[in-house]
Amino acid sequence: MLCSLSLVLCGLLAGTRADPGGLLRLGMDIMNHEVQSAMEESHILEKMAAEASNPQPGGKAIKGLSNMKVKDVLEPVITLNFVPGVGISQCVSTGMTITGKSFTGGNMEINVVLNITATDRLLQDEEAGTPVFRSEGCEVILVSVKTNLPNNKAINKFVDSTLRKVLPGLMCPAIDAVLEYVNKKWAKLTDPMPVDKMGTVKYALTSPPATTASHIQVDFSPVVQLQEGQLIQLATDGSLPEFPEGSAKDSQLLLSATFLTAELALLQKSLEVKLKDKR
Numbered sequence: 295m296l297c298s299l300s301l302v303l304c305g306l307l308a309g310t311r312a313d314p315g316g317l318l319r320l321g322m323d324i325m326n327h328e329v330q331s332a333m334e335e336s337h338i339l340e341k342m343a344a345e346a347s348n349p350q351p352g353g354k355a356i357k358g359l360s361n362m363k364v365k366d367v368l369e370p371v372i373t374l375n376f377v378p379g380v381g382i383s384q385c386v387s388t389g390m391t392i393t394g395k396s397f398t399g400g401n402m403e404i405n406v407v408l409n410i411t412a413t414d415r416l417l418q419d420e421e422a423g424t425p426v427f428r429s430e431g432c433e434v435i436l437v438s439v440k441t442n443l444p445n446n447k448a449i450n451k452f453v454d455s456t457l458r459k460v461l462p463g464l465m466c467p468a469i470d471a472v473l474e475y476v477n478k479k480w481a482k483l484t485d486p487m488p489v490d491k492m493g494t495v496k497y498a499l500t501s502p503p504a505t506t507a508s509h510i511q512v513d514f515s516p517v518v519q520l521q522e523g524q525l526i527q528l529a530t531d532g533s534l535p536e537f538p539e540g541s542a543k544d545s546q547l548l549l550s551a552t553f554l555t556a557e558l559a560l561l562q563k564s565l566e567v568k569l570k571d572k573r
């Protein structure tokens with residue numbers, strides 16, 4: 295009787311959550327750093343500018359403007375905000391100078407300051423099990439447009455509407471390219487990490503990552519494996535880790551006792567070997 299009761303209880307507990315391992319809370323501090331460095335490492339805006347200056351066959355050009363070149367791309371200012379239940383809203387503020395020969399034959403220069411906005415939806419990759427960002431609803435907002443042409447309403451309107459047509463196709467791929475960088479970092483989370491030659495630890499997501507007003511919460515379960523391939527079982531009766539109420543906005547990592555125990559078991563093996571070596 296007691297036996298079957300405990301089986302039922304175990305079943306219930308296992309159903310609520312598998313292997314309590316750890317909780318990772320990513321705050322704005324980490325997300326800002328990740329997106330900023332992705333933007334810098336990918337040199338994406340400069341690449342976009344170079345591409346615009348050398349349009350591929352079939353690529354879009356600005357009508358009425360030949361010899362188009364994009365130069366002096368301003369250092370982007372990136373603003374991120376958490377959107378609960380969705381992911382992150384991303385705004386990249388930048389500017390650039392577009393030069394070319396205008397339809398009247400003169401040299402034309404357009405200084406444009408713009409915001410690229412998009413929603414980065416946080417999903418779980420079905421196959422790899424890692425979190426992934428996908429961008430949605432990219433828009434380019436013109437903050438200011440200045441030209442060296444005479445201040446003429448018709449010309450201003452032409453430039454404005456042309457930019458509105460051309461810029462999204464030019465700038466929105468930048469958002470996707472940055473996310474690709476960030477997603478690659480997520481993917482590394484599930485790569486096995488060696489622990490002192492004795493074995494490896496890797497992380498598996500136990501539920502889709504969740505976005506709150508102040509964090510992205512990643513709920514994971516570690517798989518601790520010995521070099522010979524044997525898995526170290528995590529006890530399933532450990533208490534679930536919980537963050538203290540109203541805790542800081544910065545990133546935090548919470549590891550369960552069961553996880554630490556498993557990881558210690560791995561280190562203990564490694565210590566045994568070292569002690570034996572000494573003899």
Ligand SMILES: *[C@@H]1O[C@H](CO)[C@@H](O)[C@H](O)[C@H]1NC(C)=O
Pocket residue numbers: 373385387408409435436437
């Ligand atoms: C452009 O983005 C900046 C920074 O997020 C913001 O302060 C500004 O209001 C935005 N401008 C427009 C026109 O949306």
